[in-house]
Amino acid sequence: MSPLRIVLVDDHPIVRAGFKQLLELEPGWQVIAEVGSAQALAAWMLQATCDVLVLDLSLPDGDGLVMLRHLLAQRPELAIVVLTMHDGALYVQDALAAGARGYVTKRSAPDELVDAIRAIGRGEIYLGSDVRNHVAGASAAGGHDQLPELTAREAQVFLLLARGHSVARVAATIGINAKTAYAHRTNIYAKLKLGSDHELRLLASRRGLVALD
Missing domain, CATH: 1.10.10.10 (Winged helix-like DNA-binding domain superfamily/Winged helix DNA-binding domain)
Structure with a gap:
C-alpha cells in the first residue's frame, strides 16, 4: 500500500517538526516536505505532489486564503487541511467555501490534526472541536461571527x-x-x-x- 504523502506548510520550524513527529507515528503516513513560505510552496508544487497539504493561513509572504483558492484551482483533487490561529466563523466559512476539507486551530489538541486527516480519508469534512463550537455559536446568533451586519x-x-x-x-x-x-x-x-x-x-x-x- 502506498504511503499517505503529507506536506506541512508553516513558517515556524519548531511547529513543523512537532507535527511531523506526531503524524509519522501513524502507520503508512509520511511527511514528504516541510515548507516555510508561500514562495517555497509554489516552487515545490511545480515539481512534486502530495495527498494532503496542511496549510497555515498566516505566512510571511502570502495570504493563506488566497493560496488555498489558487492551489485548488490548479489541483482540485488536493486535500487541504487548514491549521491556523484563526478560529472565527468567518475564516472557517471562507476556507470551506474555497475548498478546504479540514480546519483545525493551533489551540486544539495535537491529535485533532490526526483526526482531521483520518476524516478526510473517509471522504468527510473535519472541523476541530473549538471551531465547531465557535461556528455553531455564530450560526445560532444568526450572524457571521464578528460581522453580523453583513451578508x-x-x-x-x-x-x-x-x-x-x-x-x-x-x-x-x-x-x-x-x-x-x-x-x-x-x-x-x-x-x-x-x-x-x-x-x-x-x-x-x-x-x-x-x-x-
Whole structure:
C-alpha cells in the first residue's frame, strides 16, 4: 500500500517538526516536505505532489486564503487541511467555501490534526472541536461571527480587504467581476459607516479579525 504523502506548510520550524513527529507515528503516513513560505510552496508544487497539504493561513509572504483558492484551482483533487490561529466563523466559512476539507486551530489538541486527516480519508469534512463550537455559536446568533451586519458575501469581501487586498484582487480571488466587488465594498462602507479601507482595517482589528502591523 502506498504511503499517505503529507506536506506541512508553516513558517515556524519548531511547529513543523512537532507535527511531523506526531503524524509519522501513524502507520503508512509520511511527511514528504516541510515548507516555510508561500514562495517555497509554489516552487515545490511545480515539481512534486502530495495527498494532503496542511496549510497555515498566516505566512510571511502570502495570504493563506488566497493560496488555498489558487492551489485548488490548479489541483482540485488536493486535500487541504487548514491549521491556523484563526478560529472565527468567518475564516472557517471562507476556507470551506474555497475548498478546504479540514480546519483545525493551533489551540486544539495535537491529535485533532490526526483526526482531521483520518476524516478526510473517509471522504468527510473535519472541523476541530473549538471551531465547531465557535461556528455553531455564530450560526445560532444568526450572524457571521464578528460581522453580523453583513451578508455572507460582504463578510468575505470585508475579510479580504482587511487583509490588505485591492478590490481587483478580491474580485479575482472569489470569482466575481470588479464592478460587483466595488458594489460590495460600497455596501460594506454604508452598513458599517466606514469612509476608507484604513477605517475598515481598524474595525477588523478591533473585532479580532486581523492583527495590524
